[in-house]
Amino acid sequence: MDDELGARLKSYEGRAATLTGKGRDPVNLPMIRHWCEAMGDTSPAYTGPCAIAPPTMLQAWTMGGLAGHEGRAAAHDEMFALLEEAGCTSIVATDCEQEYLRPLRPGDEVTFDTVIESVSPRKTTKLGTGYFITTRTDVRVGPDVVGTHRFRVLKYAPAGAGPKRPPRPRPVVNRDNAGFWEGVGRHRLLIQRCTACAALRFPWLPGCNACGSPDWDTVEAGGEGTVYSYVVMHHPPFPAFTASEHAADAAGPYAVALIELAEGVRMISGVVGVPYDKVRVGMPVRLEFRSYDDELVLPVFRPCEEAAV
Template identity: 70%
Template sequence: MDDDHLHLRLKAYEGRPAAVAGVGRDPVNAPMIRHWCEAMGDANPAYAGPDAIAPPTMLQAWIMGGLGGPGSVHEGRARAYEELLSLLDGAGCTAVVATDCEQEYLRPLRPGDEVAFDTVIESVSSRKTTRLGTGYFVTTRTEVRVGGALVGTHRFRILKYAPAPDAATAAPVAAAAEAHRPEPARADGLRPRPVVNRDNAGFWAGVGERRFLIQRCVACATLRFPWLPGCNACGSAEWDTVEAGGRGTVFSYVVMHHPPFPAFSPPYAVGLVELAEGVRVISGVVGVPYDKVRIGMPVELEFQVFDDELTLPVFRAREGAA
């Protein structure tokens, strides 16, 4: 099937349902809100107490299908979306990566709200070539409702692609050989670049100078990370920065096992690191094998150079930590 014919078939799915009459697995509830806020380090009083609301960015959390998978009756996934993904698989676009999401909020969600949702396939791009491989961007739009009233919209975009040759030929035995490698795999020119925008440009400028800068609210002195345009404690838009000393501990972590592609070589550990200053940072944990990372492990900041254009902050286990 040539590209033009395939694209026409893919475009025919635009506007068709991806999920119909989906229902959240659980009502909006205080325990999930608490876990979310603890993981994010967000102590905003609006998210606790008898008049609590849910953090707006939890919108997707209430509609996810969970470990039951696509067949879950709660998810309501429609046949058209499965057909679209199968068509892409048949064209060799067997790999998938989430690229971005956009959310709009009409009113806060509160404990006890029962959410329902419908999702449509909003757009399918023309064939695109990326560093990961060649494929198609698929965007879905989900409308979330409570009691029939629209409360928010969630757009989610994935890239379904045919892995670049190096990724397609990565042998399982090679991944096994790397299993106890203490550093994340490095692949010049292939490591994904961070998204730099007007809200976080100052942070990345600091990284370029080998400084880890944390925002500090001028009004109430609350420290925050990641960088935000306003204070999540008092709402002030005025801020300055403090430089992190670099010491911290592993607050939580996951071990990534996704299929190998050139920029990474799984399995490897990604940590939620709590800095001495009190903020938490998601980054790679290096210096020890992935299976030796532990909650409470002391770590120290370092800046890892991947190529001439990319330097990233990572956290190295302090000597004797393993």
């Protein structure tokens, strides 16, 4: 048949990927606090004696860390082994969907089961040819399902190597953040502002995380900021990210920073124009817009000392 591999992969639909996984820690206030600080979410619902966990933390309670989880079923590894043997050696996350049935509260013990929900027909993308795989994780407290997490990846064979460098992956643009990316295309960094309580928020959201109002407008960031936190990324060679502003080759490490803008919100971005080991917490930076090809423009930050030269 035309796609024998696709037919074999289809046979894994409905099979378990994880059975009776268990969250490594109960739902707890320290993790909630760290999450809210990183996201800049000041909702009072997540503090105090009646605190609940932010709904979008759902996946965090199921993560196994570097040690992973017990209970991963053989079907998961078998399916990915088939893809690897067929040359689909690369993987990229494409999107996720979550459904919340009741809030999680400190002390809740989370268990979960993951099933291979669907495998797409063979698809050809700019990255290469492969298959979109969707898994569904049902998260439980006791016998009750409290939320569902669907996660979709593309497992693919990279497009043929050649002298032309592949394009950088594109950001996911949806109805909630389209205005932000339109602004970036015009070299404007737009921050949402609630028209009910005037709270600024980033990233863009459909409603205010301070008062809940769905009404908003935007203000333009001035471009000044400081490095609030950062990580140094190490990954295998990936030609799309070979760039002189990061490293001499694609395997070289580079810094990804959480930038606190002068307006008070924080955003994740790259720090350019300085070696990764020179990035420091508190470093003043200045916004610039960098074009990576004819279509892709990204906001990045350069140390102020470098920008002034």
